[in-house]
Amino acid sequence: MTTGAEGMRLLWLATVVAGLTLLLGLSVAVGTRSVGWSDVVAALGGASGTIDQAAVAVRIPRTLLAGAAGVALGLAGAIMQGVTRNPLADPGILGVNLGASLAVVVGVAWFGITSSQAFIWVAILGAGVTAVFVYSIGSLGRGGATPLKLALAGVATSIAFASLVVAIILPRADIAGGIQSWRIGGVGGATFGAIGEVTPFLVGGVLLALLSARRLNSLALGDEMATGLGERVALARATAALSAILLCGATTAVCGPIGFVGLVVPHLCRLLVGVDHRWLLPFSALAGACLLLAADVMGRIIARPNELEVGVVTAFIGAPFFIWIVRRQRVREL
Template identity: 75%
Template sequence: MSTATNPVGTRPTSGRVQLFRTGGLALLGVTLLGLCFLSVAVGTRSVAWSDIWAALSGQTETIAQAAVAVRIPRTIFAALVGAALGLSGTIMQGVTRNPLADPGILGVNTGAALAVVIGLAWFGMTMAHTFVWTAILGAGVTAVFVYTIGSLGRGGATPLKLALAGAATSVAFSCFTIAVILPRNDIAGGFRSWQIGGVGGATFDGIRLVLPFLLAGFVISLLSARKLNSLALGDDLAAGLGENVALARGMAALGAILLCGAATAACGPIGFVGLMVPHLCRLLVGVDHRWLLPYAAFSGAGLLILADVVGRIIARPSELAVGIVTAFIGAPFFIWIVRRQRVREL
């Protein structure tokens, strides 16, 4: 049987396995398209098939057609944000070799949110693009801070130390955020709804604002796949094989920070997507990041769209923000990971 040579750190993979992975990725793509159509068709208002097709063709003559037209950018936005969170979580787990790594658990989401709040409350930010840059800056500073704290002491940046440093940072930054917001009643209401994390109210203008940052993050992340495979072997062995460990880790982390920061600026901190998706994808394709990253992007997009649809259905005629739905799903998943797996390197 013919074999394909995998990158450093993975075993040779048979053509049958490659075909299985390719077919699985295609199936995920078809499933994602089905979820997109479900998101357009299902909501707090029931619509007829004729209204769906009319809205997809650009007509908004009736209330039902207008409702469907509003769901189209919301669906696209949810897919982009879900893919960004799934990819960023996978990269953070690969860079830190920590199965508990996630933008929320490591405090990166909270750092991005705190930066936005400080810019809004203290510096009077009003331009939309400044929110994105500020969130990315906050995410980057927080990631460096957590990794530095987790690296102190004997043993360096172990998974347990990183998780503890991230949890402590997240709690501290959440308190700082509340302290900044409390005296500002003029922005408190809008911030609370944003802090929950949701994709409602998405527009094509908002998508165009964050799209360049997301695309840059996607490209950098996917180009880091082979480097992440090398890092999985350990720093010493990766360096012995000719890999620039610091550059590889920094490049991959940059992609994750761009994705996480842009997503947080656009829709607020949405947790647990970056934790669940990588673990589920590893069950399907293993630890080869050449496959794991595309799977994570498709799975993250599908998961967030599905969570958004569930949030619209279970609270009719109102709806639950997608951040609440992912928290309900992700919290038990996090407990399961802690109970069933040893918190060690990937």
């Protein structure tokens, strides 16, 4: 027998799943060239005899990558907010995405890496090093790692890393074009091969994140209370953080740095299902996929016959949301 709260959560779950299903359909049907549903069905069945069916065949991997990246970023944002107890935590704001980007750019420019697997491993390493660096800087001084100090450390690190990326690629005309396009953040060049290579990392990150839900509930009570409940706080925080690093690094390697998804999604999901991470994490994953798919479809429609990369659209959505969160929170509380 379900309670009223659980009934509402199940209702919202059905709503989010229905919305995700609709957006998956729109993603393969809508673009610079609109396609009829009969061609969509035919293309899903393997047909590619007409221009419309060929267009759908190109959009299918793009749709899958957008959904997978949205799952990863939404989940990573919820994990980061839970680990740091910071309402401003997000892979972009804390500099993790830029750290992964810098690592990839250094690998391409200085070490000549070319394989997708190398990109993924280097991006995960960069994300991990950056997460440790930002948390260490934010922990200095009185009061430890407060939300405001972490946010400031992350923003400062992002600015510094972005400058380093520009400094590295400016003298390298041979790679500048491709890197600049990748840095915007998008899913337009998706292929089944790239999706297959990144899938094990994303699956591992998702499973590790979901297994951390109970521990994150304990951490939300405070370190002393969590320890009193028998939780190994350092291990719980490290395990959850590892899942976010895997998700951010792997996604950045394939799509480039896409910001604000991990900020917006967990806050909206808390309004729907509350703060219990056993519900919040799955909802953040599904809602993240919805947001990124919707942003990708909007980017194709707004700039027809061209398109806006999904990273640009999420920035337009997320920046006002970030300002609203900051204004909603008292600076003293941050």
